[in-house]
Amino acid sequence: MARIRSVKPETWVSETLAEVSIPAMVTFLGMTNHADDHGRHRDQAAIIYGLIWPLRDEISRADVEDHLRQLAAVGAICRYTGCDGRKYFHYPTWHNHQKIDKPSLSRLPACPHCEPERCGVCKGPCIQRAALVDASGTADEQAPSARGEFAEASANAPAGLDQLPELSSVLPARLASGDGADATVHSAAAPTQRKIAGQAIFAEDSPKARRVLPEPSAPGSRILDPGSSFPTGRQAPDADTVSANQLIGEYVAACSQRPPGSVLGHLGKVVKTLLDEGIAAEHVRSGLRRFAEIQGHPSRLPSLVNDAMNAQGTGLVRPGIRPNVPAHQAWTNPVDAVAAYAEEL
Structure with missing residues (x-):
């Protein structure tokens, strides 16, 4: 998958690229978009031709192969055979000119000559590189050793440590005999006694007495309030209270x-x-x-x-000392006004 890469201004004044032809320089720059995050790619002229020159009839596969030879001759790229037997190339100065944000792990083999990075096939240091180093005999001291193994013993190791018997053979016998007061290991070759860490029994009890609970633990949650004898000032509402x-x-x-x-x-x-x-x-x-x-x-x-609170009839009732006075009626202009309104007049 093609990726966005940066081209520095120093590229156009590079003495290394000035030694190759302009089409070879275009191949060099174009393949930076197709190399992985570690600057590696397949070394196949047909593949590179299809990626860089698909619309150019004046460039052929043979021309692309010539571009790769020119670039390898000046050191712009490094061509190698991976540990899987296929041909690859990489940019030796890739990490000096490309800043990759969160680079992904390469799936291609590392260069056995100049790349100490992770090999995509070996999932670690390339086996082929280690084989080449061992064959040359120039970096035997740098070859990675097996995990947990050292070339020489530690200077801080106590004397007679290698003469201790295996714990797996000593502990079952000591525990089966029931003698745990002084769990020591005796060796004929080592006259000194060595105590096994964590296996000795204390000679005296702890000065702190064991805590005894006054009552057994009750099941259920401990955050439930069983009640209090102290009044809180709040009373439960009456049953007939309407809210x-x-x-x-x-x-x-x-x-x-x-x-x-x-x-x-x-x-x-x-x-x-x-x-x-x-x-x-x-x-x-x-x-x-x-x-x-x-x-x-x-x-x-x-x-x-x-x-609803103060309704006591259909009309207003005269308050005061005459509660038996009928409600006020509108003037009806009766024939005998004195007889009709004697009480009110």
């Missing part, structure tokens, strides 16, 4: 469609205010029934509750 939510719920049930939330919120505040004033829930319920019939703004509810 504002209950009254609003009855009002909503009486409506054919659920009122908007803003109306219910305003109405709930009004109902709560009325209940906090000590008005009986039945009077508020009566006002809500009347409000459900006529609707309107929730601020009308207090007047409807007042009507």
